Amino acid sequence: MTVAVLLLLGLGLLEAEGRCFFNRTTEHCACYNLTQESVHSIVQCLAASVVEFRGGELERYIAFPISDLDPSTIEMLGSLIIRKIIFGDFLVPEILLARVLRFFSYTQVEELVFESCIFKGRGNWDEMADQHLPIVSLRFHNVTSAPLAGREQDFSSLSSWLETLQELAVTGSHVTSLPCGIGRVFRALRSLDVAQNSLGDESLMPAFCKGAFPQLQVLSLRRNNLTSYHSVCESVQLLRELQQLDLSQNKLLADASSSCQWPVSLRIFNLSDAGLDEVLTPLPPSLEVLDVSRNHLRAVDISLSSLKKLFLSQNLLRAAPSLRNYPLLDTLHLDNNSITELPWDELELLGHLRDVAAAGNPYNCSCSGAGGLQALAGTGYLGQGWPQGYTCHSPPRYQGRLVKDVPVSVLQCNSAAVIAPVCIALALLGVAGAVCLLRSRPGLTRPCRRL
Numbered sequence: 001m002t003v004a005v006l007l008l009l010g011l012g013l014l015e016a017e018g019r020c021f022f023n024r025t026t027e028h029c030a031c032y033n034l035t036q037e038s039v040h041s042i043v044q045c046l047a048a049s050v051v052e053f054r055g056g057e058l059e060r061y062i063a064f065p066i067s068d069l070d071p072s073t074i075e076m077l078g079s080l081i082i083r084k085i086i087f088g089d090f091l092v093p094e095i096l097l098a099r100v101l102r103f104f105s106y107t108q109v110e111e112l113v114f115e116s117c118i119f120k121g122r123g124n125w126d127e128m129a130d131q132h133l134p135i136v137s138l139r140f141h142n143v144t145s146a147p148l149a150g151r152e153q154d155f156s157s158l159s160s161w162l163e164t165l166q167e168l169a170v171t172g173s174h175v176t177s178l179p180c181g182i183g184r185v186f187r188a189l190r191s192l193d194v195a196q197n198s199l200g201d202e203s204l205m206p207a208f209c210k211g212a213f214p215q216l217q218v219l220s221l222r223r224n225n226l227t228s229y230h231s232v233c234e235s236v237q238l239l240r241e242l243q244q245l246d247l248s249q250n251k252l253l254a255d256a257s258s259s260c261q262w263p264v265s266l267r268i269f270n271l272s273d274a275g276l277d278e279v280l281t282p283l284p285p286s287l288e289v290l291d292v293s294r295n296h297l298r299a300v301d302i303s304l305s306s307l308k309k310l311f312l313s314q315n316l317l318r319a320a321p322s323l324r325n326y327p328l329l330d331t332l333h334l335d336n337n338s339i340t341e342l343p344w345d346e347l348e349l350l351g352h353l354r355d356v357a358a359a360g361n362p363y364n365c366s367c368s369g370a371g372g373l374q375a376l377a378g379t380g381y382l383g384q385g386w387p388q389g390y391t392c393h394s395p396p397r398y399q400g401r402l403v404k405d406v407p408v409s410v411l412q413c414n415s416a417a418v419i420a421p422v423c424i425a426l427a428l429l430g431v432a433g434a435v436c437l438l439r440s441r442p443g444l445t446r447p448c449r450r451l
């Protein structure tokens with residue numbers, strides 16, 4: 001078992017009191033501040049699929065003799081079911097990491113996560129040359145390390161592994177640039193998440209230079225320091241496989257009309273909370289999901305023939321967009337706008353729409369307004385906000401009441417609809433009466449009763 005401990009890379013042998021807790025339901029084992037005395041409690045983690053280590057400092061293990069493993073140890077490592085290892089709140093000497101990383105080649109660990117860690121110094125990664133690791137997903141969140149620039153040699157030593165990596169996340173870590181050469185190493189990477197960093201417009205062009213991230217499908221640039229829609233478009237133009245792009249929580253400006261074309265593969269585009277006063281153009285032509293919620297949009301007059309989901313919550317819209325511009329739309333979210341009426345009181349007007357959310361709008365509860373919403377609610381397509389989130393702002397007598405509670409019976413609402421039939425009935429009666437009178441006059445053959 002001491003070997004298992006070593007697997008977990010000897011990294012657990014720490015000073016303060018601590019132990020491991022295994023949750024059988026989630027197969028998650030969490031170890032806090034392990035000590036030499038409590039390290040045996042790591043044994044219970046051997047049945048876990050996720051193991052988490054929190055707290056400690058590894059600097060004094062730099063000199064720890066880490067030799068090659070004997071065959072029985074290798075076999076034991078191969079039999080572990082651990083798929084994911086998380087290191088949190090650690091000071092990690094890079095030199096130690098460089099020495100132990102290769103042991104992962106004997107395991108089935110697919111996902112490695114470092115949270116709130118400080119990587120110290122520079123390691124020597126030469127030993128990793130030609131090493132293949134089973135790890136396909138690598139995540140760093142809130143970490144600090146020596147700058148990435150100028151470390152092309154390290155990345156090239158790690159390339160046998162990195163060029164098979166599928167997911168990489170480096171979030172909340174003050175990243176200001178991604179050198180071109182780094183992207184070229186990640187030949188199989190499908191998802192790159194660099195949210196919550198300090199990437200600026202000018203740092204994107206080199207990051208996605210020719211040959212960088214050739215298989216990338218999912219890119220998150222959420223909450224960075226981007227301002228130019230146009231230059232983001234220019235920068236990602238070479239990502240031919242890109243399907244999802246998240247630019248939310250940047251402060252994008254509408255630059256002079258741009259002729260840049262987004263990759264045609266782009267299907268999901270997130271421009272939520274991007275400071276937009278208008279929907280920027282051009283948009284990727286084959287979009288299926290567009291999130292422009294939490295902006296300052298007053299109108300949306302775009303047309304996207306393949307769009308399926310449109311998120312417009314938290315804007316300043318005064319009217320719902322015309323569904324004719326989105327023939328395939330199945331989801332439309334309009335919460336917290338200034339919309340007074342939804343115009344879809346008949347099923348055929350809805351087209352493919354099956355999920356509508358429109359709470360928090362100042363509804364006009366005139367008969368047609370309230371009736372339309374009630375009819376829409378009747379279809380079951382209104383989201384969870386119904387009925388509590390739907391209140392009337394006008395007319396005054398209904399202000400503050402739930403739309404659901406407004407009476408919209410034919411009698412109360414559509415006087416024309418009630419009066420017209422009554423008039424017609426009366427008129428017919430009149431005619432019938434007149435005919436009767438005529439027929440009952442002497443000389444006519446049949447009595448009126450037979451009519």
Ligand SMILES: *[C@@H]1O[C@H](CO)[C@@H](O)[C@H](O)[C@H]1NC(C)=O
Pocket residue numbers: 023024025026
């Ligand atoms: C295991 O995790 C589940 C889900 O997080 C939680 O509901 C449960 O209380 C945990 N069990 C123990 C023994 O901590």
Ligand SMILES: *[C@@H]1O[C@H](CO)[C@@H](O)[C@H](O)[C@H]1NC(C)=O
Pocket residue numbers: 116117118142143144
């Ligand atoms: C980020 O990591 C540092 C240690 O490097 C830690 O002190 C800080 O609390 C972490 N911040 C968050 C938000 O987790």
Ligand SMILES: *[C@@H]1O[C@H](CO)[C@@H](O)[C@H](O)[C@H]1NC(C)=O
Pocket residue numbers: 198200225
């Ligand atoms: C964001 O970009 C602006 C100009 O592009 C720059 O002045 C500012 O320092 C940047 N902020 C950060 C946190 O990098």
Ligand SMILES: *[C@@H]1O[C@H](CO)[C@@H](O)[C@H](O)[C@H]1NC(C)=O
Pocket residue numbers: 222246248249270271272273289290291311
């Ligand atoms: C867009 O990004 C925001 C975070 O900025 C997130 O809450 C939202 O769910 C994303 N939208 C979609 C459609 O994924």
Ligand SMILES: *[C@@H]1O[C@H](CO)[C@@H](O)[C@H](O)[C@H]1NC(C)=O
Pocket residue numbers: 313314335336360
């Ligand atoms: C709408 O606004 C309310 C109140 O500010 C908020 O609680 C709710 O989360 C918002 N809904 C959406 C979908 O943004």
Ligand SMILES: *[C@@H]1O[C@H](CO)[C@@H](O)[C@H](O)[C@H]1NC(C)=O
Pocket residue numbers: 340364365366368369394
């Ligand atoms: C509410 O709708 C009715 C009927 O369509 C209209 O006459 C009235 O002006 C509207 N009121 C407001 C405040 O928009």
